[in-house]
Amino acid sequence: MKNINRTEEETHMNNEANVNEQEQEQATVENEQDLQQETAVPEAGTESVTEEAKEAASDSELDSLRAEAAEHQQRLLRVQADYDNFRRRTQKEKEELAKYASSKLIGELLPVFDNFERALAAGLPEQEDQSSFVKGVEMIFRQFEGVLKSEGLTIMETVGQPFNPEYHQAIMTVETDEYEEGIVVEELQKGYILKDKVLRPAMVKVSG
Structure with missing residues (x-):
């Protein structure tokens, strides 16, 4: 009888121990869940703060880019x-240059014009004074020629030169024993070169 009672007591004690262990385990699980929940709340709050910080930084960067774009736009407009x-100033200068391109040459020719005017005003000289008049006109011609040469004008040398269609305008061909075929034998009108460009070809006769 005592043995039976002892067995029942041991069984009852074991059951209570199991119950206590289960309660402890349940309490441990609940504590862990509470701890996780408590820990999770701050993490959620931290994520919210981080997102707000990111949005604020993004807005600030966007404002900075907008300001930079506006500054570049203003620079572009300027x-x-x-x-x-x-462009307008250059165009105006080009128009004025084209309009007054001959002013320098005309200014240099004015003294020649003055001398011709004086010669005409003096009238034709008497028979014995014609030589001095011719000399005066020759001086004016040389003055005029000097002005043209100073501007780069050159008189072509034609007679005795091979015919060149770039420089010569053949009016006719002539038979001659003095020159070989294709040589300029006579100049009817002078040709001129302005610097490196033909201003007027010479009118010539060419040996045939």
């Missing part, structure tokens, strides 16, 4: 305005 002013 450069365009400067270019337009430069």
Whole structure:
């Protein structure tokens, strides 16, 4: 009888121990869940703060980019305005240059014009004074020729030169024993070269 009672007591004690262990395990699980929940709340809050910080940083960067774009736009407008002013000024200078391109040459020819005017005003000289008059006219001609040469005008040398269609305009061909075929034998009108360009070809006769 005592043995039976002892067995029942041991069984009852074992059951209570199991219950206590289960309760402890349940309490441990609940504590862990509570701890996870408590820990999770701050993490959620941290994520919210981080997102707000990212949005604020993004807005600030966007504002900075907008300001930079506006500054570049203003610079572009100023450069365009400067270019337009430069283009108009250059166009005006080109028009004035074309309009007054001959002013330098005309200014150099005015003294020649004055001398011709004086010669005409003096009238034709008497028979015995014609030589001095001719000399005066020759001086004016040389003065005029000097002005043209100073501007780069050159008189072509034609007679005795091989015919060149770039420099010569053949009026006719003639038979001659003095020159070989294709040689300029006579000049009917002078040809001129301005610097490196033919201003007027010479009118010539060519040996045939």
